[in-house]
Amino acid sequence: xxxxxxxxxxxxxxxxxxxxxxxxxxxxxxxxxxxxxxxxxxxxxxxxxxxxxxxxxxxxxxxxxxxxxxxxxxxxxxxxxxxxxxxxxxxxxxxxxxxxxxxxxxxxxxxxxxxxxxxxxxxxxxxxxxxxxxxxxxxxxxxxxxxxxxxx
Numbered sequence: 001x002x003x004x005x006x007x008x009x010x011x012x013x014x015x016x017x018x019x020x021x022x023x024x025x026x027x028x029x030x031x032x033x034x035x036x037x038x039x040x041x042x043x044x045x046x047x048x049x050x051x052x053x054x055x056x057x058x059x060x061x062x063x064x065x066x067x068x069x070x071x072x073x074x075x076x077x078x079x080x081x082x083x084x085x086x087x088x089x090x091x092x093x094x095x096x097x098x099x100x101x102x103x104x105x106x107x108x109x110x111x112x113x114x115x116x117x118x119x120x121x122x123x124x125x126x127x128x129x130x131x132x133x134x135x136x137x138x139x140x141x142x143x144x145x146x147x148x149x150x151x152x
Contacts, residue, residue: 040126044131044134046134053131062102064083064106066084068084068085069110077147087109087114107132108137109136111135112133118132
């Protein structure tokens with residue numbers, strides 16, 4: 001019996017350690033409903049990690065950047081290649097739900113609050129892989145990373 005308890009303890013510890021990440025929140029879940037097993041990755045990442053992710057997926061049609069700020073905020077400045085889905089829109093949930101849940105998404109907002117909520121919603125809706133830029137476009141700009149500005 002002692003060996004069985006030790007194995008359970010080691011499995012529990014490895015599960016806990018596997019869910020931890022130095023960049024903050026990291027969540028994975030294995031969905032075993034259906035014929036294939038699918039892992040869901042929902043993760044907060046730093047602006048520099050986000051830039052690396054963008055660069056690695058530059059020509060990948062299955063990688064989408066979503067700015068969840070208002071259309072006015074988006075028009076003033078945004079990360080190049082981003083699409084705008086306003087978190088405050090009454091149809092935000094429906095717009096998200098229409099997206100391909102098997103693609104990889106990077107979401108951000110101004111400070112990270114709206115995109116953190118969007119991340120939770122995308123997790124609930126069953127998206128496979130979603131990353132949130134911690135600190136939003138504010139921290140992105142603090143790091144000196146590139147943005148697209150509207151010409152006045």
